[in-house]
Amino acid sequence: xxxxxxxxxxxxxxxxxxxxxxxxxxxxxxxxxxxxxxxxxxxxxxxxxxxxxxxxxxxxxxxxxxxxxxxxxxxxxxxxxxxxxxxxxxxxxxxxxxxxxxxxxxxxxxxxxxxxxxxxxxxxxxxxxxxxxxxxxxxxxxxxxxxxxxxxxxxxxxxxxxxxxxxxxxxxxxxxxxxxxxxxxxxxxxxxxxxxxxxxxxxxxxxxxxxxxxxxxxxxxxxxxxxxxxxxxxxxxxxxxxxxxxxxxxxxxxxxxxxxxxxxxxxxxxxxxxxxxxxxxxxxxxxxxxxxxxxxxxxxxxxxxxxxxxxxxxxxxxxxxxxxxxxxxxxxxxxxxxxxxxxxxxxxxxxxxxxxxxxxxxxxxxxxxxxxxxxxxxxxxxxxxxxxxxxxxxxxxxxxxxxxxxxxxxxxxxxxxxxxxxxxxxxxxxxxxxxxxxxxxxxxxxxxxxxxxxxxxxxxxxxxxxxxxxxxxxxxxxxxxxxxxxxxxxxxxxxxxxxxxxxxxxxxxxxxxxxxxxxxxxxxxxxxxxxxxxxxxxxxxxxxxxxxxxxxxxxxxxxxxxxxxxxxxxxxxxxxxxxxxxxxxxxxxxxxxxxxxxxxxxxxxxxxxxxxxxxxxxxxxxxxxxxxxxxxxxxxxxxxxxxxxxxxxxxxxxxxxxxxxxxxxxxxxxxxxxxxxxxxxxxxxxxxxxxxxxxxxxxxxxxx
Numbered sequence: 001x002x003x004x005x006x007x008x009x010x011x012x013x014x015x016x017x018x019x020x021x022x023x024x025x026x027x028x029x030x031x032x033x034x035x036x037x038x039x040x041x042x043x044x045x046x047x048x049x050x051x052x053x054x055x056x057x058x059x060x061x062x063x064x065x066x067x068x069x070x071x072x073x074x075x076x077x078x079x080x081x082x083x084x085x086x087x088x089x090x091x092x093x094x095x096x097x098x099x100x101x102x103x104x105x106x107x108x109x110x111x112x113x114x115x116x117x118x119x120x121x122x123x124x125x126x127x128x129x130x131x132x133x134x135x136x137x138x139x140x141x142x143x144x145x146x147x148x149x150x151x152x153x154x155x156x157x158x159x160x161x162x163x164x165x166x167x168x169x170x171x172x173x174x175x176x177x178x179x180x181x182x183x184x185x186x187x188x189x190x191x192x193x194x195x196x197x198x199x200x201x202x203x204x205x206x207x208x209x210x211x212x213x214x215x216x217x218x219x220x221x222x223x224x225x226x227x228x229x230x231x232x233x234x235x236x237x238x239x240x241x242x243x244x245x246x247x248x249x250x251x252x253x254x255x256x257x258x259x260x261x262x263x264x265x266x267x268x269x270x271x272x273x274x275x276x277x278x279x280x281x282x283x284x285x286x287x288x289x290x291x292x293x294x295x296x297x298x299x300x301x302x303x304x305x306x307x308x309x310x311x312x313x314x315x316x317x318x319x320x321x322x323x324x325x326x327x328x329x330x331x332x333x334x335x336x337x338x339x340x341x342x343x344x345x346x347x348x349x350x351x352x353x354x355x356x357x358x359x360x361x362x363x364x365x366x367x368x369x370x371x372x373x374x375x376x377x378x379x380x381x382x383x384x385x386x387x388x389x390x391x392x393x394x395x396x397x398x399x400x401x402x403x404x405x406x407x408x409x410x411x412x413x414x415x416x417x418x419x420x421x422x423x424x425x426x427x428x429x430x431x432x433x434x435x436x437x438x439x440x441x442x443x444x445x446x447x448x449x450x451x452x453x454x455x456x457x458x459x460x461x462x463x464x465x466x467x468x469x470x471x472x473x474x475x476x477x478x479x480x481x482x483x484x485x486x487x488x489x490x491x492x493x494x495x496x497x498x499x500x501x502x503x504x505x506x507x508x509x510x511x512x513x514x515x516x517x518x519x520x521x522x523x524x525x526x527x528x529x530x531x532x533x534x535x536x537x538x539x540x541x542x543x544x545x546x547x548x549x550x551x552x553x554x555x556x557x558x559x560x561x562x563x564x565x566x567x568x569x570x571x572x573x574x575x576x577x578x579x580x581x582x583x584x585x586x587x588x589x590x591x592x593x594x595x596x597x598x599x600x601x602x603x604x605x606x607x608x609x610x611x612x613x614x615x616x617x618x619x620x621x622x623x624x625x626x627x628x629x630x631x632x633x634x635x636x637x638x639x640x641x642x643x644x645x646x647x648x649x650x651x652x653x654x655x656x657x658x659x660x661x662x663x664x665x666x667x668x669x670x671x672x673x674x675x676x677x678x679x680x681x682x683x684x685x686x687x688x689x690x691x692x693x694x695x696x697x698x699x700x701x702x703x704x
Contacts, residue, residue: 034137038188041195044073051078071100075107075127075194103130103192104160106138106185113201115647116176123169124185124196128160136160138187140170145182145199160189178202210315211641211653216511216558219550219583219634223626229641230621237619238313239601241637243592243611243629246585248560249575250287251303253277254567255336261356264367268385269569271353272392276572277340279397280579284586288341290609295338300607303337305330307699310614313640316701323699326564333567354404357385361407365414379422382415383442388569390445395576409449415442416455423458434469436462441481444488467494476502476519477531480538487542495542502535503548511656512694513554528696529559530570533577540581549582554634561636563698583632590631597623611635656694660702663688 052069059065071078078098085091105127114120122142128134135157142152154170168185181202186195217224228237242248254273261267281287294302301309307318307327318324339345361367366377367385389408392398419439440462443451451459463485470482479498486495508514519531536552539545556578565571579586589611594601596619606613611631617623629635652661664676667684679685689704 034135034188034190038137038139038186038193041186041188041193042073043184043186043195043197052080071098075101075105101129102194103128104134104136104187104189105129105194106187106196108183108185108196108198110183110198110200113203114174114181115203115205116174117205118174120172120174121169122172122183122200123167124183125165125167126156126158126160126185126187127165128163128189131162133162134160134189136187136189138168138185140168141182141184142170142172143182143184144178145180151178151181158187174202176204205648206644206646207650208315209641209643209645209650210313212313212638212655213641214638214655214657215636217627217629217635217637219585219632222630223628224635225627226625226637226639228617228619228621228623228625228639235621235641235643237617238614238640238642239594239617239625239637240310240313240614240640241592241594241612241627241635243589243606243631243635244585244587244609244633245557245561245636246578246633247290247302247609249557249578250290251334251337252560252565252571252575253280253337253340254565254569254571255333255340261353262360263370264357264360264381265369265384267353267356267360268388271350271357272388272569273572274340274346274350274353275392275397275399276395276569276576278343278346279392279395280572280576281341282397284579286586286588291338291341293608295335300612302607302610302612303331303334305334313642314701315703321699321701326699330564350399354401358403358407361411365410365412366418367411377414377418379415379418382411382418383438386411386415386442387438387445390442391573394445408446412443412446412449413452415439416451420452420454420458433458433462433465437466437478437482437485440466440489441485444485463489463491467491470494470498471501476505476516477534480531480534483538483542484534487538492542499539499542502538508551512558514548514551515555527570529556529563529565529574532556533570533574536577536581540577546582553578553582553585557634558695563696585633587631587633590629590633592631593628595626595628658691658693658697660692661690663690 051072051074052067054067054069057065057067076099078100080096080098081093083091083093106124107127108122108124110122110124111120122140124138124140126136126138128136136159138156138158140154140156141150143150152170152172154168156168158166158168160166172181174181179202181200183198183200184195185197187193211229213226213229215224215226261270294300305327307323308331311318318327357367360371362375362377364377366379366382368375369378369381386408389398389404419436423433423436436458440459443455443459466482466485470479470486474482479502483495483498483502486492486498502516505516505518506514507517515532516535519528532552532555536549536556539552540549556574565574588609589606592603592606592611594603594613594615596617601615601617603613603615617625625639627635627637654660664679665673665686665688666676666679667686668674673686676683676685689702691700691702
């Protein structure tokens with residue numbers, strides 16, 4: 001081993017390995033030198049990311065380059081990377097590993113933090129990097145970084161084996177008076193020494209707790225009681241109540257963010273959004289009144305993203321989350337809902353959409369995806385556009401427009417011809433009519449438009465195939481479309497059988513309503529809410545059962561509580577499904593009386609339509625909150641308990657909606673995992689955080 005540089009200030013010894021030979025083990029020790037070296041140790045920080053960064057270096061005439069630098073005070077293996085290029089952009093690169101170390105080294109092995117009241121054992125390692133036996137002295141010091149005062153110290157005399165490592169430690173009772181503690185470890189042997197310094201955060205042993213007790217009130221339930229949990233007497237108790245959350249569905253209506261309609265499917269989805277929103281508003285005048293009221297009363301914060309509300313009732317800060325832009329986007333979308341209710345604005349926007357669809361139509365009648373030289377008609381695009389226009393027409397929300405009517409008829413003629421051509425090509429090797437259900441569904445939406453003879457034959461045979469094959473492994477979304485198709489073509493018996501099959505896969509729970517947990521993506525690759533909206537329409541149209549319909553609507557409403565339905569036109573379809581089926585829930589908030597242990601709360605300023613109110617309750621643990629109402633719509637709310645508690649005394653709490661638990665596993669000697677019953681120092685442990693919830697959640701913060 002050749003030492004090329006002496007120990008100097010912030011420099012490590014540069015060590016070049018020349019070779020290895022057997023060295024007699026003799027104890028190297030010089031007390032005077034050790035004491036002197038120990039007193040002159042310069043502390044280094046425990047974490048250094050980069051040792052060297054020198055860009056744009058230039059070689060000499062011979063193409064040589066010399067880079068000199070002082071290695072940081074850090075015992076580690078460095079990865080040296082370089083890349084070079086010339087004027088012709090020929091390039092090369094290299095990777096090397098460089099070891100920097102001292103003959104005597106120390107390394108702290110510390111927790112990320114400690115808590116007040118902990119009985120902590122803080123450890124470090126003293127290492128001998130030579131092939132000789134060494135006697136070393138080491139000192140651990142704990143100090144207050146604010147004052148520099150040493151609060152604990154411990155000395156060690158260690159005999160270090162060749163290339164050996166000894167562990168040293170200090171026990172410390174963590175006080176409540178420090179925010180940080182400095183940990184200093186230094187060691188010396190002869191003239192060789194090393195030292196390392198680390199700051200450890202000291203966290204409080206108590207933590208803020210937010211216990212949430214949500215509740216749901218059924219549509220015809222007029223009295224509901226909730227008990228405030230028994231907890232610390234200094235707890236802050238907050239009641240949040242919404243008398244008619246159905247109005248939140250109105251705030252889920254998508255908005256139109258841009259007027260780029262060069263893509264035909266985008267234009268068709270925008271047309272669907274505009275016409276359905278206008279149709280919903282026309283059928284329910286109260287919606288426009290509510291939106292106008294919300295826009296005129298921004299202090300009610302109805303048209304503000306839920307992510308931005310009630311920050312004090314959440315464990316995470318929105319500014320420190322990945323959802324800040326999402327919150328702004330949701331608020332922007334809701335602020336534009338008023339535009340959807342404005343007939344004049346939407347008439348102008350609708351004309352733009354129709355003009356774009358007319359421009360994007362080929363001479364043969366089909367629509368291409370977007371316009372480019374040589375663009376050909378697309379069967380997928382034409383099908384999508386026709387289906388969306390047909391859905392608007394079926395709902396009765398399609399305004400008269402002669403130009404659009406002509407375009408639809410031309411498109412249907414090309415669509416029919418193309419489907420017949422595909423079948424004629426396929427029948428050479430497959431004469432079945434499976435795979436043409438989408439054609440039958442779209443053509444059912446335009447019964448008033450005549451078909452050619454060949455198209456009629458294809459339609460008739462494909463309908464018969466659907467009637468025969470509906471039970472052969474279809475997804476629930478496809479079954480819903482089959483049921484709607486059968487019902488609209490007079491096949492009520494088959495449609496009823498299909499809806500009964502769908503019903504058999506449903507799950508009904510009092511706390512969740514009626515839903516399906518095995519939904520598969522269908523023709524449009526819907527999400528769960530969109531597929532459920534289609535199933536809801538099928539149940540409502542084919543075999544209407546009021547309680548069942550309201551159960552499905554309840555599930556969708558609860559999904560809206562925890563999900564963002566985005567800006568897709570499918571959100572408008574989901575809103576339509578909820579508002580146009582079952583019992584009429586879209587009423588202004590009812591008269592509500594809320595008492596806490598018999599004392600009435602003043603809720604005169606509750607929001608007019610939602611009936612939303614939030615109050616901080618002055619009550620004792622175990623108090624009873626009673627809600628009396630005369631409304632016919634569902635309602636929901638929650639009681640929040642906020643307090644501080646010792647971590648060791650905080651019980652594990654779970655609710656039906658969500659539970660979080662930890663599981664501990666230890667690796668055995670054979671490397672296999674097994675549940676941990678007792679842990680000891682040196683065990684290799686795996687910690688699992690298990691989260692269970694009974695519905696989809698879009699925005700989840702977990703603090704561990």
